[in-house]
Amino acid sequence: MLIVDHERLTRSFFRGVNSTALFRRFFDAYGVSAAMGLDEKAGPNQIHEAWEKLACPNREEIEESLCQINDIGREKGRFALQERAMLCGVEGYEDLTLEKLAIVLFLDHRDVFDAAYEFHTLEKAENLHTLIGRHPVPCEPTSASIEKFKDELGKALRNEAHGSHLLVEPARRHAEKWMAAIPHQTFVKPDHEFDERDGEKIVTRDRRPVYEMVLIYYPGKGVLKLKAGRGRKKVERAAACFATEILGQTPAFFQICNVVNFAPLQEPHFSFAPGPKDHFESVRPTRIRFHKHAHPGVEYEVHCKERYDRATNVLEQLVADGINLSEIEIQGLNLCFQFPEGSRDTRTVELGVPNRSSLDETERDRHIERALARRGIIDYAARDRLARAGLPG
DSSP, X not given: OOOOOOOOOOHHHHHHHOOHHHHHHHHHHTTOHHHXXXXXXXXXXXHHHHHHHOOOTTHHHHHXXXXXXXXXXXXXXXXXXXXXXXXXXXXXGGGSOHHHHHHHHHHHOHHHHHHHHHHHHHHTOOSXXXXXXXXXXXXXXXXXXXXHHHHHHHHHHHTTTOOSOBOOEEOSOOSSOEEEEEEEEOOOEEEEEEOSSOTTOEEEEEEOOEEEEEEEEETTTTEEEEEOOSOHHHHHHHHHHHHHHTSOOOTTSEEEOOOBOOGGGGSTTOOOOOOTTOOOSEEEEEEEEEEETTEEEEEEEEEOOSSOTTSOOHHHHHHHTTOOGGGEEEEEEEEEEEOTTOTTOEEEXXXXXXXXXXXXXXXXXXXXXXXXXXXXXXXXXXXXXXXXXXXXX
C-alpha cells in the first residue's frame, strides 16, 4: 500500500491513550513490557519515557504499529474508528478518546484495524481530480485485467517521460468503492549530494522519484477520483486506461466536468446553516477569489480569519463593500466547517472551478461533500448535462 508519512509520535499520543493497562497489553504483545519496567502505576509520561529509552531487536516493528495507531487516532479517523467499533460491539466506544479507541481496535480486533488503516491511508489523499462516467458500471476486475491496466498505464505514463517502474496495489474489498494505490516513477531529476569518498566534492546523480497515484472509483455513481498530481493529460490518460482495461468501456468514458458550481450562492434563500442531516455546527466562508464582470482580466481576493466570531465572513464583507454576487464570477472559495467535538475541531475546504477541491475521502470529508452536494455547490449532475449536450452515453 502507500508509503505513509506518519504523524509525529509525541508525548501527547501517550497522554491521549492515558491507559497503563492498554499500553501494558500492547507492549506485552511484543514481549517488551517487562524490559520497559511498566508497573500498574505507570502514567503516560513514564510510559513515553520508557518507550524512548527502549532498545530491542523488534523496535522498528513496534514503532510502526504505534505510528499506525497514532495516525488513525485523530479527527480524520473519527468516523472510520467509531463505525467499526460499533460493528465490532466495542462497549462504550463513544466515550473513548480517539487514541484509546484506535489501540483498543488494534488489540482486540486486529483484522478490522488493519482494514480501517489501509482504507484510511488511501482516503486521506487530498486534491483529488473528479471525473464523471457516462453511466454507473460495476467494478470487479480480475488479476489479468489489473495486470493489463498496469501495462497500459505504464505505456501512457512513459509517453510523458515517466519511468518504467509501476505497481497497481488494490485495497481490500470495500462496500462502496474500488480503490488502489499506484506508485510509479516520475520524471528524471538531478540530485546534488556530497561525494562519499571526497567530502569536499559535490556530485550530481540522476534519479526518478516515486509518486503515488491514488485511484478511487464509485461503481454505483460512475464517479472516478484521482490523485495524480499536476497535469490534465496524466489524469485523462489514467482515466482512459482504467475505463478500457478495468471497466471495459471506451477511452472517452470519463469526462472532467464542472463539478464545482458557485451559482447557488446567488439564490435569495441560499444558506450554509446546518440542516437535519448535517453534523457540523456552522460554516464560515473565509476566502474568496473572483472576477468582476466589468473587469474580467482582474482577479480579486478577500479573506478573513477562520476563528474570530465577531468578524463577518467574506460573502458578508463583499455585500458590506457594495459588491453584489451577481456582479462577479467566483473562481475559488474557502469554507471553514466547525464540528461540535471541540472548539478547535474545524475543517477548512478549498473549492475552485471547474473541479478543484481539497476534500479527501475520509468519512468526515465525505459528509462535507454530501452537504455541499445538497446545496448544489458540488454538482455530480454534470453527467446529466453531458447527456443533454448530445454526447454518447
